[in-house]
Amino acid sequence: MTEQIKTSARGKGLAPAAGSGHEVLVSDEDRERAAERVRAAVGEGRLELGELDGRLSGVYRARTLGELTAAVHGLPEPTPRGRLVVDRAPTSKGALGLFGGFRRAGEWVVPPRFTAWSMWGGGRVDLTEARFAAQETEIRAVALWGATGIVVPDDIDVDVRGFGLFGLVGRRGARRSGRPGAPRVVVRAFALFGAVITKPKGE
Structure with a gap:
C-alpha cells in the first residue's frame, strides 16, 4: 500500500521532501544572515576583499538552502553574543x-x-x-x-x-x-x- 502511494505521488509530479533539507527555499532573513557571515569573514581576513562580491552574489542568488550553504562554504558559523540587555552602568552617555x-x-x-x-x-x-x-x-x-x-x-x-x-x-x-x-x-x-x-x- 505504501509503495502504491509513493508511485501515485510520482505519477502526479510530486516528490517526497528531501531528507537533508537542502531543497528548502530560503527566506530573506536566511540570506541576510549568510551575507553577514561573508562580510565578517572579509573583516577577519578569512576571505580576500576581491572575493566579497562573488560570495555575496552567490548568497543573494541562492534559492535553496543547498545553494546558500555552497555560497558560505568554509566560513565559520556565527556565535551568539549571549545576554544583550544587562544590569550594568552605562559606559558613557x-x-x-x-x-x-x-x-x-x-x-x-x-x-x-x-x-x-x-x-x-x-x-x-x-x-x-x-x-x-x-x-x-x-x-x-x-x-x-x-x-x-x-x-x-x-x-x-x-x-x-x-x-x-x-x-x-x-x-x-x-x-x-x-x-x-x-x-x-x-x-x-x-x-x-x-x-x-x-x-x-x-x-
Whole structure:
C-alpha cells in the first residue's frame, strides 16, 4: 500500500521532501544572515576583499538552502553574543566630535539614551559587541558639517528616523533581527551639510 502511494505521488509530479533539507527555499532573513557571515569573514581576513562580491552574489542568488550553504562554504558559523540587555552602568552617555573625532566600540554598555554630536568632525558608534542597559535604546545623532557612522549587528532590531538638510541620513542598517526579545534601537538622526550613516556590520 505504501509503495502504491509513493508511485501515485510520482505519477502526479510530486516528490517526497528531501531528507537533508537542502531543497528548502530560503527566506530573506536566511540570506541576510549568510551575507553577514561573508562580510565578517572579509573583516577577519578569512576571505580576500576581491572575493566579497562573488560570495555575496552567490548568497543573494541562492534559492535553496543547498545553494546558500555552497555560497558560505568554509566560513565559520556565527556565535551568539549571549545576554544583550544587562544590569550594568552605562559606559558613557554621549560623544562629541568637534574639529576631531570620537569612537565607541568594543564591549561597552549603551545607556537608554545616547547622544552623538559631530561638528566639523566625525565619529563612529559601533554596536557590534555592545550590551544595552535597557530593552529599548534611543540614539540621537546630529551631524553639522560632520559625519557619524553607526554600525549595527544582526541580532538587534533597528529603526532609523530623521532627515538631512543638505545632508544625508543613511538607513542601510535598519532591520528586524527576527530574534525573539531582541533589544530595539531607535536612531533619531539629523544631518546639516553632513551625514549620519547607519549600516550593517562588515560594510
